[in-house]
Amino acid sequence: MKPAPFDYERPASIAEACRILSEAGGGATVLAGGQTLMPLLNLRMSQPFILVDIGRIAALQGVSRGGDGTRIGAMTRQADALADPLLAAHLPALVTALGHVGHHQTRNRGTVGGSVALGEPAAEMPAAAVALGAMLELTSVRGTRKVPADGFYIGPYMTALEPDELLTAVTYPDWPEGHLVLFREVARRPGDFALVGMVGAAVVEEGIVTRAGLAWFGMGPTPIRMRQLEAALVGAALAGLDAHALAALGVADSAPFDDHHASAEYRRTVGRRILARSLREAFALKETA
């Protein structure tokens, strides 16, 4: 199918993009990499009046380091992020997750910010932002506000982003060197949206877990942070960890549903297994049950 007609604008600056979004009064949709939006347009599931292409705004490109962590400009292509030395050094969990986003060909166009802003519940980038404690920078003619990724997601493709706002950057706090990466996903084919997936990071100091951030994707209407699991992990000694019990705690913070891909029960079962495996692998735990 072909998209319904729309007007196209290609602003050269963030200010110009925000002005167009403000004047459009909700009738505009932002086009970043287009790898999710273009299918929605082609299938006419989305029919905006104006498409605002932010692809040529230089200020939205690239990865940088600052006092509050690693900042990724919203238009940074997934393929570029995947190959970025700063991200490899500071955010290995994010890089691992990026390798599972779509295919080589879609990562060449798709952006980190676009995926974070869209809020597909089975996508890797929103869950990684939640798990790693990212802050989202939302800019409009009214100014810039910072919103934690945890709390940004309201429902499938529904976020706290106002119609006149543009996601301009995602900033991930630092995790200490040598922190543990947890990532697993189950999909029918490589590049498909995950049926069930989990991503996170943890810090172990002298046998004690001192920090943990974990989130599900494909396990509910939004990415879901595993609060109970995080609370159980932090302060716990590695020697006393029971991966099986911890995984059940992780699943307790999920809200999967039945759809034509899989049942909620299947998702819970697979989620429990991949989480238990991931915990065992990351913390070098013995098989218990």
Add this chain to the structure above:
Amino acid sequence: MSKHAIDLTLNGQRRSAGVEARTSLADYLRLDAGCTGVHLGCEHGVCGACTVTVDGRAVRSCLMLAVQADGCAVTTVEGLAAPDGTFHPVQQAMREAHGLQCGFCTPGVLMTFAALTGGEARASEEELVSAMSGHVCRCTGYQGIRRAARALAEGTVGAGAGAAE
């Protein structure tokens, strides 16, 4: 429904055109530029048949608007072979390995391989096979394509090593 003037380099030639905002790069290439080697399967980014290179990178031309290609260098399968018809190495590899059956997915596969093996790019067999996840061959002729990928990675195209086992 805005209209836009675009200038791009298509298969080495400068082109100017006026396109409707909603025209995909794939439709522009097929219907306006006559590059019917760009195949459209699913039109939502899953099948990979429409893959072309834009500024040297393999992308889905159905998931990009023609207006977004303004100022870019686009190569389609028509731009692979030399003007005298000599095959590009990826074409030669696919031929030697019997990497195609009905041929519908082939232009897309060729463009992905060309982007990953041309010039400075030296993808490993593993990287080429991984990038194949972005292509669907409904003849399920993947083993031939895989042999072509191996020959490209090992640099044995033209040495006969890619022939059917």
